[in-house]
Amino acid sequence: MKIVFMGTPAFACPPLEALHQSTHEVLAVVTGPDKPAGRGKKLTPSEVSQLADRLGCETLKPVSLKDDAFQRRIEAMQPDLIVVVAFRILPKKLFSLPKHGSINIHASLLPRYRGAAPINWALINGETETGLTSFRLKSKVDTGDIILQEKAVIDPDDRYDTLYERLSRLAGPFLLRTIDIIESGRHAPAPQDESQASAAPKIGPFDALIDFGFPAEKVRNFIRGLSSKPGAYTSFRGRKLKILSCRLSPQQGPPGTRPGSIINTKKILLVQCAESAIELTSLIPEGKKQMDGSSFINGFKPQPGEILGKKGS
Numbered sequence: 001m002k003i004v005f006m007g008t009p010a011f012a013c014p015p016l017e018a019l020h021q022s023t024h025e026v027l028a029v030v031t032g033p034d035k036p037a038g039r040g041k042k043l044t045p046s047e048v049s050q051l052a053d054r055l056g057c058e059t060l061k062p063v064s065l066k067d068d069a070f071q072r073r074i075e076a077m078q079p080d081l082i083v084v085v086a087f088r089i090l091p092k093k094l095f096s097l098p099k100h101g102s103i104n105i106h107a108s109l110l111p112r113y114r115g116a117a118p119i120n121w122a123l124i125n126g127e128t129e130t131g132l133t134s135f136r137l138k139s140k141v142d143t144g145d146i147i148l149q150e151k152a153v154i155d156p157d158d159r160y161d162t163l164y165e166r167l168s169r170l171a172g173p174f175l176l177r178t179i180d181i182i183e184s185g186r187h188a189p190a191p192q193d194e195s196q197a198s199a200a201p202k203i204g205p206f207d208a209l210i211d212f213g214f215p216a217e218k219v220r221n222f223i224r225g226l227s228s229k230p231g232a233y234t235s236f237r238g239r240k241l242k243i244l245s246c247r248l249s250p251q252q253g254p255p256g257t258r259p260g261s262i263i264n265t266k267k268i269l270l271v272q273c274a275e276s277a278i279e280l281t282s283l284i285p286e287g288k289k290q291m292d293g294s295s296f297i298n299g300f301k302p303q304p305g306e307i308l309g310k311k312g313s
Contacts, residue, residue: 001080008032010047012085018172102137111192114142115200123225134178145189159224212260216273244282269293
């Protein structure tokens with residue numbers, strides 16, 4: 001098949017590489033415009049753009065997918081299929097151009113976790129299983145008919161970074177199997193069951209504030225679901241404290257201990273939640289490098305009774 005590939009972040013790189021190494025022809029790679037990055041705010045190409053350059057693929061970086069010149073250029077390529085992995089919403093005029101239409105690879109078992117952050121929300125909600133779904137594009141986001149699904153176990157110690165990487169690796173072979181199905185014409189896509197639909201909206205920095213008023217297991221899931229992007233955080237002595245990982249602890253403070261209270265600083269850093277406590281195992285204090293709980297204790301000398309997230313503390 002002659003294919004136009006569309007994607008931007010690292011998640012889309014293994015699928016692009018698998019496609020490039022297959023018998024299919026990658027006509028072009030469409031990705032996001034270069035963006036400022038780092039302290040110097042130097043314009044930096046996306047991960048997909050960098051990979052496309054290494055593979056020798058033609059790369060397009062349209063500001064608007066509705067641009068007539070861009071759409072005419074795609075049409076002139078006469079693609080058999082457009083493949084979308086972690087990209088923007090395509091206008092109908094664009095996704096309708098190819099002979100076989102357009103497909104998307106989504107990191108959940110649709111119709112569950114429709115939206116921009118399916119991996120985050122699966123972890124936050126304590127799911128033990130997720131997966132990949134390929135589906136045909138429709139105007140309404142993540143609602144198209146399903147072509148193929150593959151389940152993946154969520155390990156108890158998984159956090160966003162590890163699950164993201166694993167699903168990304170699976171997405172390459174999964175994409176090729178999906179294209180094989182489309183080429184063969186042996187499978188009719190199945191409509192999604194709307195009664196099972198759930199949302200996975202984008203998570204911004206302001207959504208990542210930790211509430212220790214929840215039970216310890218829920219707080220732990222929240223932290224693992226946001227680690228390391230955008231990173232769950234609280235505050236300590238008035239400065240931001242990002243928490244990358246923690247584990248459940250059987251210990252807890254005496255009855256009436258306020259959630260967020262530091263209850264132990266002897267070698268391990270324990271924080272009270274609504275029920276039980278968590279041990280903070282990896283942290284990034286504002287302006288500092290990543291450290292473990294013991295290093296935080298040695299460097300900041302937190303005292304039992306100090307409260308994380310309290311204004312001015």
